[in-house]
Amino acid sequence: LYLNEGFGGGATSFFSDAQQAYHPPDPAAVIQSYTPRQGEALLFHSSLMHDGGALEHGCKWIMRSEVMFELLVDE
Numbered sequence: 001l002y003l004n005e006g007f008g009g010g011a012t013s014f015f016s017d018a019q020q021a022y023h024p025p026d027p028a029a030v031i032q033s034y035t036p037r038q039g040e041a042l043l044f045h046s047s048l049m050h051d052g053g054a055l056e057h058g059c060k061w062i063m064r065s066e067v068m069f070e071l072l073v074d075e
Contacts, residue, residue: 002036007058011035012042015049025051036060 012034019029033053034042044050046066 001041001063002038003061003063004059005038007055007060009053009056010060011053013051013053014044015051017049019049021049036062 013025013030014032014034015025015029016031019026036042052060
């Protein structure tokens with residue numbers, strides 16, 4: 001959840017499997033990019049490779065949470 005405005009940059013990018021974890025982002029591996037706006041929320045499965053881009057100016061405030069669940073099947 002994006003809490004403020006007044007910053008530049010900081011887009012969230014999602015990558016194909018070509019992007020290696022803990023390596024600099026490969027622009028060719030970006031499959032989607034999201035530019036944050038105050039009051040919006042971004043939901044995605046945490047296994048999807050992603051990163052938050054560098055801020056160009058200002059400070060970006062976010063609220064992060066994780067939803068965990070277990071599917072129970074009646075027998």
